Amino acid sequence: MPLKFSIGGLLLDNPVLLAPLAGVTIPSLRLLFSRLGAGAVHTEMISCAGLLALERGQQRTRTGRMLSILDGEAPVIAQFFAGDVETLSAGVEVALRQQRGFAAVGINMACPMPKVLKKGAGSMLLERPGIAFEMVARLASLGLPVWPKIRKCPSTSPLSTESFCEGLLRSGAASVTVHGRTPAQRYEGSADASLPVRLAALFPGRICASGDIFTTERSAEYVEGGCVAVMLARGVIADPFLLPRTLAHLGLDTSPELLDPAPDRQTALLLEFGDSVCAEAGQRIAALMVKRLLSGMFRGQPGVGALRRTAAEVLSWEELRAMLEERETRVSPDIR
Ligand SMILES: Cc1cc2nc3c(=O)[nH]c(=O)nc-3n(C[C@H](O)[C@H](O)[C@H](O)COP(=O)(O)O)c2cc1C
Numbered sequence: 001m002p003l004k005f006s007i008g009g010l011l012l013d014n015p016v017l018l019a020p021l022a023g024v025t026i027p028s029l030r031l032l033f034s035r036l037g038a039g040a041v042h043t044e045m046i047s048c049a050g051l052l053a054l055e056r057g058q059q060r061t062r063t064g065r066m067l068s069i070l071d072g073e074a075p076v077i078a079q080f081f082a083g084d085v086e087t088l089s090a091g092v093e094v095a096l097r098q099q100r101g102f103a104a105v106g107i108n109m110a111c112p113m114p115k116v117l118k119k120g121a122g123s124m125l126l127e128r129p130g131i132a133f134e135m136v137a138r139l140a141s142l143g144l145p146v147w148p149k150i151r152k153c154p155s156t157s158p159l160s161t162e163s164f165c166e167g168l169l170r171s172g173a174a175s176v177t178v179h180g181r182t183p184a185q186r187y188e189g190s191a192d193a194s195l196p197v198r199l200a201a202l203f204p205g206r207i208c209a210s211g212d213i214f215t216t217e218r219s220a221e222y223v224e225g226g227c228v229a230v231m232l233a234r235g236v237i238a239d240p241f242l243l244p245r246t247l248a249h250l251g252l253d254t255s256p257e258l259l260d261p262a263p264d265r266q267t268a269l270l271l272e273f274g275d276s277v278c279a280e281a282g283q284r285i286a287a288l289m290v291k292r293l294l295s296g297m298f299r300g301q302p303g304v305g306a307l308r309r310t311a312a313e314v315l316s317w318e319e320l321r322a323m324l325e326e327r328e329t330r331v332s333p334d335i336r
Helices: 027-035 048-055 061-065 085-098 122-127 129-140 161-170 194-202 216-224 234-238 242-249 263-281 283-297 304-312 317-331
Strands: 005-007 010-012 016-018 041-047 076-081 104-109 146-151 176-179 207-210 229-232
Touching: 016 041, 016 242, 027 041, 027 263, 027 283, 041 048, 041 085, 048 061, 048 085, 076 085, 076 146, 085 104, 085 129, 104 122, 104 129, 122 129, 122 146, 129 146, 129 161, 146 161, 161 176, 161 194, 176 194, 194 207, 194 216, 216 229, 216 242, 229 242, 234 242, 234 283, 263 283, 263 317, 283 304, 283 317, 304 317
Parallel strands: 016 229, 041 076, 076 104, 104 146, 146 176, 176 207, 207 229
Antiparallel strands: 005 010
């Protein structure tokens, strides 16, 4: 097994990456998945218009916070969105002046949400290939590897997904991440898992796969099909330990204690995560984020349903933290 994997212009420990998830992949969550073994992690998509407003002193603090990186994170790919080349490149320049720690820059060409589409950004770029290619060329001139993320091109797109990918790579993209759903599908129906594999055959070593990665087998299908990396998304939010299990399934290094985690280890990871979110974003967000991961972290343990129901009533991290600590003394008494 090689010590490092060459993926999208980076040397990474492994090809199992955390996908960008708006409202979810905040620094503390990226740190958690770095601890679970991710080869690299993505920020949420960051608005370039928001960054420019921030520089003019007109923006709320959240866009600025999206630029922070915590000690211990795996290499961070910062993903940006904008509807035109100037806004994108000016916003990315602001970001790179404020944060020198990003390993690569991503461009969102996949988001199907109306508020992003109406700016001409996200998956609207699949219908504007000229702008999309110029965006890649402009960001490539800034010196970091450029990682556009796309969806399956809809029939209204002037190019096939194959030609769109080819254009991105020719314009200087280091890799292209492909999610095999059309924008119209949003997050419903199933992803076309054969699409990233077909593209990987056309562009060897350049395609990362996204879409319906809920099992270790799906990741293996993508990797064995020639995709250079897989991006875990909803699958690891529902079941965080899917990440170390995927590493093991692919024959990659992972720690045995993450494959069969003891309850006290699960609690420790969740407490560290909650404390980190609390420091980053406050009590309420910390409680919300921990509740989101609760069932997945304690999957298979007795009493998880009841814990989730009780936790649903709790609004502060302080209270939820006390509840988790108290539970741990009951579940793992022998460890004390
Ligand atoms: C809540 C949520 C937020 C997302 N945010 C982003 C984003 O900011 N940038 C992006 O490129 N994709 C985003 N995605 C798409 C995911 O990265 C991924 O491509 C998609 O969920 C398909 O993978 P899955 O079926 O394994 O979840 C988001 C998906 C969800 C569910």
